[in-house]
Amino acid sequence: xxxxxxxxxxxxxxxxxxxxxxxxxxxxxxxxxxxxxxxxxxxxxxxxxxxxxxxxxxxxxxxxxxxxxxxxxxxxxxxxxxxxxxxxxxxxxxxxxxxxxxxxxxxxxxxxxxxxxxxxxxxxxxxxxxxxxxxxxxxxxxxxxxxxxxxxxxxxxxxxxxxxxxxxxxxxxxxxxxxxxxxxxxxxxxxxxxxxxxxxxxxxxxxxxxxxxxxxxxxxxxxxxxxxxxxxxxxxxxxxxxxxxxxxxxxxxxxxxxxxxxxxxxxxxxxxxxxxxxxxxxxxxxxxxxxxxxxxxxxxxxxxxxxxxxxxxxxxxxxxxxxxxxxxxxxxxxxxxxxxxxxxxxxxxxxxxxxxxxxxxxxxxxxxxxxxxxxxxxxxxxxxxxxxxxxxxxxxxxxxxxxxxxxxxxxxxxxxxxxxxxxxxxxxxxxxxxxxxxxxxxxxxxxxxxxxxxxxxxxxxxxxxxxxxxxxxxxxxxxxxxxxxxxxxxxxxxxxxxxxxxxxxxx
Numbered sequence: 118x119x120x121x122x123x124x125x126x127x128x129x130x131x132x133x134x135x136x137x138x139x140x141x142x143x144x145x146x147x148x149x150x151x152x153x154x155x156x157x158x159x160x161x162x163x164x165x166x167x168x169x170x171x172x173x174x175x176x177x178x179x180x181x182x183x184x185x186x187x188x189x190x191x192x193x194x195x196x197x198x199x200x201x202x203x204x205x206x207x208x209x210x211x212x213x214x215x216x217x218x219x220x221x222x223x224x225x226x227x228x229x230x231x232x233x234x235x236x237x238x239x240x241x242x243x244x245x246x247x248x249x250x251x252x253x254x255x256x257x258x259x260x261x262x263x264x265x266x267x268x269x270x271x272x273x274x275x276x277x278x279x280x281x282x283x284x285x286x287x288x289x290x291x292x293x294x295x296x297x298x299x300x301x302x303x304x305x306x307x308x309x310x311x312x313x314x315x316x317x318x319x320x321x322x323x324x325x326x327x328x329x330x331x332x333x334x335x336x337x338x339x340x341x342x343x344x345x346x347x348x349x350x351x352x353x354x355x356x357x358x359x360x361x362x363x364x365x366x367x368x369x370x371x372x373x374x375x376x377x378x379x380x381x382x383x384x385x386x387x388x389x390x391x392x393x394x395x396x397x398x399x400x401x402x403x404x405x406x407x408x409x410x411x412x413x414x415x416x417x418x419x420x421x422x423x424x425x426x427x428x429x430x431x432x433x434x435x436x437x438x439x440x441x442x443x444x445x446x447x448x449x450x451x452x453x454x455x456x457x458x459x460x461x462x463x464x465x466x467x468x469x470x471x472x473x474x475x476x477x478x479x480x481x482x483x484x485x486x487x488x489x490x491x492x493x494x495x496x497x498x499x500x501x502x503x504x505x506x507x508x509x510x511x512x513x514x515x516x517x518x519x520x521x522x523x524x525x526x527x528x529x530x531x532x533x534x535x536x537x538x539x540x541x542x543x544x545x546x547x548x549x550x551x552x553x554x555x556x557x558x559x560x561x562x563x564x565x566x567x568x569x570x571x572x573x574x575x576x577x578x579x580x581x582x583x584x585x586x587x588x589x590x591x592x593x594x595x596x597x598x599x600x601x602x603x604x605x606x607x608x609x610x611x612x613x614x615x616x617x618x619x620x621x622x623x624x
Contacts, residue, residue, distance in 0.1 A: 148302045148495065149176070151233075151275050154183070155296035156288065165298075168233075169259060169276040172486070172496075173218060173267030181300035182207065182231045182273070188289035193220045197227050204228030207297055209289060212237045217274070218267040225272045231299050232274040234261065235282030246280040263486060275299060306493075308518035310341045310510050315479070316488035317348045318396040319380035319388065323488040324424055326501045331417035333507055333536050336522040341510060342411035345404050346478050347397035348487055352376040361466060370394045370463040375472045387430040394472070395434060395463055401471050402456035403448060418446035504532045 152165030170176070186209050187202045194215035202208075208229040210220050217234060224232040239246035241254035248254055261276050277285070288295055316323045334343060351374075352358050357365035358373030368390030369376035377393035400416070407415040422442045432438040440450040461469030482491065488501045492509045511523035519527075525540035526532050535542045 149275070150181075150298070150300040150302075151277065152298045152300075153186075153285065153295060154298060155294055159285065159288065159295070166281050167278055169261055171217060171221065171261035171274040171276070173261075173263040173270050174221065174273045175271050176273040176301040181298055183296065183298040184230055186233070186285070186289065186295040186297050188286065189224070193223045196223050200227040202227065205230035207299065208232045209235060209285065209295075211235050211286075212276070216264040217261045217276075218264045218270060221272065221274045222267075222270050224274075225270060229272060231272050233282075233297070233299075234274060234276045235286060236276055236279045239279050243278065243280055246278070273299065273301070306513065306515040308340070308515055310513040311344070311493060312341060312506075312510055312513075313344045313346060313482070313491045314488070315346045315348065315482070315484045315491070317377065317380075317393060318400060319393055320488045323501055324428075326488070326503060326506070327417070327420040328424055329503050329533060330506070331414065331421060333503070333522075333533075334412050334417055335414060336536050336540075337412075337510065337520055339411060340514075340520045343408070343413050345400065345408075345413075345416065346482075346484075347401055347475055348479060348484075349375050349377050349394055349397055349472060349475060351476050358466075365390075367391050371461070371469060371472075372466040374466070375463075375469065375476075381430065388433045391463075392434040397475070398457050398460070398463065398469065398472055399439070399453060401475065402453045402460070403443075405471070406452050406456055407448060415446055415448050419443060419448060422446055507532045507536070 149168070149170050150164045151168045152161065153159040184205055184207045186207045188209045189197075189211075191197065192214040193208075193210050204227070206229055208224045208227065208231075210224060210232055212234050220234065221232050236259060237249065238252060238259070239248045239254040240258060241256050246254070259276060261274065285295060314323075334341075352363075352365060352369040352371075353374055355365070355376060357363060357369050357376055361372060363369055363373035365373055365376055366384055368379060370391050375394050377390040377397070379388075379390050380393060381387040400420070403419055404413055404416050407413065419442060422445060423439070426442055427433055427435065427438040443450045443453060456471075457463070460471040461467060461473075463469065482494075482496075484491075484496065490497050490501060490506050490509070492506075492513045497505060497509050508527055511519055511527040514520075514523065522536060522540055525542055526535035529535040529542040531543065
C-alpha cells in the first residue's frame with residue numbers, strides 16, 4: 118500500500134543510504150590467508166594479516182601465490198604503458214581515485230599474478246591505527262565489491278588494513294625486498310552439502326531458476342540442506358526512522374525499520390518497497406513452516422506458481438491471489454499469516470524477529486550482488502543458472518559420496534533435462550539404444566550381402582577366365598574347312614603312349 122508522501126529529498130536520501138548499506142556487508146567466512154615471509158620482522162603468527170578478499174577475480178582455491186611484492190607509486194586508475202617490473206609479482210596499490218575493479222584490471226594488464234590494495238582509512242575498532250590528517254575512522258569494514266564490470270578480471274586480490282599497509286609500504290619505498298604469500302582454502306567437503314539462495318522477491322534474474330529448480334531439490338533429497346534469504350535493508354541505519362516517523366515514503370515497513378527499493382522506480386504507482394518487504398516476510402514464513410526438511414518443496418512450488426499468477430503490479434500484494442497460490446500448493450494461508458503476525462508484524466514500530474534475522478544473515482555472509490547461490494558458504498560467481506548451481510552442489514560432496522543424480526547428470530550436456538527424466542542423460546548427438554542396435558544389425562546384414570555378392574562375382578570371374586583360356590588355346594574345331602584349329606570330337610577311347618597324344622594337332 119502506498120504510504121503518506123513526505124518529501125522527495127528524504128526518499129532520495131533513503132535510497133542512496135540503501136545502496137550504501139547493501140555494499141557494506143562483510144564476508145565472515147575465512148577462506149584465505151595473507152602472510153609476509155620476507156623481511157622476517159613483518160611475518161605474523163598464525164594466518165598472518167587480517168584482510169578482505171575481493172568479490173571478483175578467480176582465486177586458485179586450494180592453492181597459493183607466493184611472489185615478491187612491488188609497489189605501484191601511481192594510483193593505477195589508468196593503465197601503465199611500460200611497467201618497470203618483471204612478472205610475475207604481487208602488485209601493492211594504494212586505495213582511492215577509482216573503483217577496486219579498475220585498479221585490479223590495470224594491475225592484471227601489467228603482468229601481476231595478484232594484487233594487494235592498501236587501505237587508506239582506519240577502522241574504528243583498531244586503536245593502533247592512526248587516521249590521516251582530516252580523516253575519521255570508519256565503523257564498517259570495507260568490501261572489495263564488483264562494480265559490475267569485473268567479469269574480465271582473473272587475478273585475485275586482497276585489501277590490507279591501513280595500520281598494516283602503512284608499515285609494508287614503508288619497507289617497499291625504502292627498497293627492502295618483500296615476499297608475500299596469498300593462499301585460499303577449499304571449503305570442508307563431506308557427504309552433505311548446504312546451499313543458500315540470496316535474493317529479493319522482485320529479482321527478475323532469478324525467475325528462471327525459481328521456476329525450474331524444484332525438480333533438482335527433490336532429486337538431491339535429504340543429502341542437501343536448502344535455506345532461502347530475502348534481501349531487505351536496515352531503515353534505521355539508512356535514516357528512514359526518525360522520531361517515530363517514516364521518512365522514506367512507501368519503501369519501508371515497521372515505521373521505517375525494514376525497507377526495500379521500489380522495484381518499478383515509481384513511488385506513486387505499482388509495487389512499492391513496503392510490498393516487497395511484506396512478500397519477503399511471507400516467503401520466509403513459508404520456509405520456516407514448510408521447509409524444515411531442507412528440501413522445501415512447498416516453498417519452491419509457491420514461488421513457481423506465484424511467478425505465473427501474481428508477479429505483476431496488479432496482483433503482487435493482492436491477498437486473494439497470494440492466498441490462492443498458497444492453497445493450490447498445499448500451504449495453509451492462516452498458518453503463514455499467523456507466522457507473520459507472531460514474528461512482530463509489519464505495522465508496529467518495533468522489531469520483526471524474522472526480518473531482523475535476515476538483516477544479520479546478509480551482513481555476515483557478505484552478499485552484495487543479487488541473486489546469488491552460496492554452496493558450503495562460498496558464493497558462486499556468475500549468472501544464477503540451473504546447470505551452474507547443480508554442478509556446484511554436486512562438486513561440494515566429498516568424492517564418492519555424491520547422490521546418484523549427481524553421478525548421472527552433473528556431466529550431461531543438458532543437466533535440467535537429465536534431472537527431469539530421472540537421471541537419463543542424453544549425450545550430445547547421441548541416439549537411442551534401440552536405434553543404435555537396429556542400425557548395427559542393418560549394417561552387419563548389408564555388409565554380409567556385399568561380401569556374398571563379391572564372392573559370387575569373383576567365382577563368375579574365375580569361371581569366365583577358365584573358359585577364356587580354354588577358348589583361346591584349345592578350341593573345338595567343328596569346321597576344318599575354315600582353316601580353324603580344333604580338337605575333333607571322338608567318342609572312342611585313345612591311348613597316349615609315352616605321355617604324348619597323336620590326336621593333338623597343332624597348327
